[in-house]
Amino acid sequence: MNIDWIWGLIGGALIGTGGAVYLLGNGRIMGASGILGGLIDGSGRNSAAERLAFIAGVVLIPLVMWLTIAEVPDTHLTSNTAVIVAAGLLVGLGTRIANGCTSGHGVCGISRLSLRGLIATVIYILAGALTLALFRHVWSLI
Amino acid sequence: MRLLLSFSAGGLFGLGLFLSGMTDTQKVQGWLDIFGAWDPTLAFVMGGAILPMALAWQLTRGRAPLVGGHFPTPPRQELDRRLIIGSVLFGIGWGLVGLCPGPAIASLSYGGTGGIIFIAAMLVGMIAAPPVALRLDRAAAST
Numbered sequence: 001m002n003i004d005w006i007w008g009l010i011g012g013a014l015i016g017t018g019g020a021v022y023l024l025g026n027g028r029i030m031g032a033s034g035i036l037g038g039l040i041d042g043s044g045r046n047s048a049a050e051r052l053a054f055i056a057g058v059v060l061i062p063l064v065m066w067l068t069i070a071e072v073p074d075t076h077l078t079s080n081t082a083v084i085v086a087a088g089l090l091v092g093l094g095t096r097i098a099n100g101c102t103s104g105h106g107v108c109g110i111s112r113l114s115l116r117g118l119i120a121t122v123i124y125i126l127a128g129a130l131t132l133a134l135f136r137h138v139w140s141l142i
Numbered sequence: 143m144r145l146l147l148s149f150s151a152g153g154l155f156g157l158g159l160f161l162s163g164m165t166d167t168q169k170v171q172g173w174l175d176i177f178g179a180w181d182p183t184l185a186f187v188m189g190g191a192i193l194p195m196a197l198a199w200q201l202t203r204g205r206a207p208l209v210g211g212h213f214p215t216p217p218r219q220e221l222d223r224r225l226i227i228g229s230v231l232f233g234i235g236w237g238l239v240g241l242c243p244g245p246a247i248a249s250l251s252y253g254g255t256g257g258i259i260f261i262a263a264m265l266v267g268m269i270a271a272p273p274v275a276l277r278l279d280r281a282a283a284s285t
Contacts, residue, residue: 004163008183011162012190018154019191020198025147027207029214030155032244037268053145055247057152062160063251073160075249076168076240077256083238088246088260090235092267095243097275098228102242103155105229106188111195114217120229127233128174135238137177142238 019108026050031104032058033095041096083142094124144209156248162187165249167240174237224278 019030028050035051038044044051066073078084095101098120100109105124109117135142163169163183172181202213236242241249241260249257 004169004181004183005186008162008186009190011158011160011164012187012192013194014154014158014161015187016158016191016194016198018151018158019195021147021154022151023195023198023207023213024201024205025151025208026144027209027211027213030151032155032242032247033268036243036247036265037271040265040268041272043272050144050148053148054152054155057149057154058156058159058244058247059250061153061156062165062248065157065160066252073165073249073252074168075253075257076166077253077260078167078239079256081256081259084256084259085263087235087238087241088263089267089270090231090238091242091246091260092264092269093271093274094228094230094232094235094267096228096268096271097278098225098232101232101244102236103244107191107195109217111192112199112217115219116217116221116225119221120225123226123229124233124236125174127230128237129176131234131237132171132174133177136171136175 015103016107016111019103019111022054023108029104029108030054031100031108033092033101034099034104037092037096078142080142098124147208155244158187158191159245159248162190165245165253170240170242170245171237174240223282224275227278228275 022028022030035054039048039051100120105117105120110121159165164187169181169183172179173184207213239260243264246257246261246264250261
């Protein structure tokens with residue numbers, strides 16, 4: 001039996017709890033692209049320490065899990081470097097232009113009934129599904 | 143206190159991404175693959191995350207953040223071309239490899255060279271974004 005959805009639900013609940021801690025504790029919206037982007041384009045200079053502490057948590061906890069559970073989680077990342085670079089550029093550019101990604105618009109936006117969050121989420125899921133359909137099933141490139 | 147809360151929030155976020163399978167690009171692409179072997183796991187991740195967040199938004203009413211200050215202002219509702227164009231670009235990149243910013247950071251330590259290349263390219267895209275966004279704003283203002 002496929003129990004992936006249970007882990008999805010548990011993992012999702014932890015993601016949402018992280019967002020709740022960030023909101024109720026620090027009064028901030030947990031958006032991965034915003035937290036990282038504000039650090040590198042200088043717009044988040046005043047809250048740099050807070051942003052760095054968040055990112056440290058995001059990196060360190062999975063690292064500890066990976067080292068202790070002793071089962072290497074496979075990311076299944078494509079080995080095609082050109083595709084990885086193009087995708088990375090688009091993700092970085094797009095999330096900053098739209099001012100949010102899956103965590104900011106998807107999790108934190110939809111949960112506060114933000115129309116922008118909902119529309120952004122629908123658009124990036126549709127764009128992703130269309131991209132995958134074209135590149136995988138029509139052109140067989142990925 | 144502020145830093146400890148940030149670190150805890152990031153840790154919960156990272157742990158959640160790790161356990162939910164969001165760092166597995168195959169799972170994410172499986173969710174987007176509506177014309178192939180569709181994998182609904184991501185809907186459970188989203189649902190599981192939105193519930194505690196919705197509760198948290200309710201708890202912000204009439205209160206202040208633990209460390210003081212103010213809660214974020216009510217969400218803007220207007221849809222502009224930045225939101226739409228940016229989301230399309232993000233969606234294309236997300237579909238291509240199955241990584242968005244959070245999981246990319248969370249898998250930094252075990253994602254191998256591919257993950258590091260992705261993050262490097264993502265950072266370049268983020269640095270390039272403000273001038274592009276400004277152009278979109280100007281274009282919108284002139285129409």
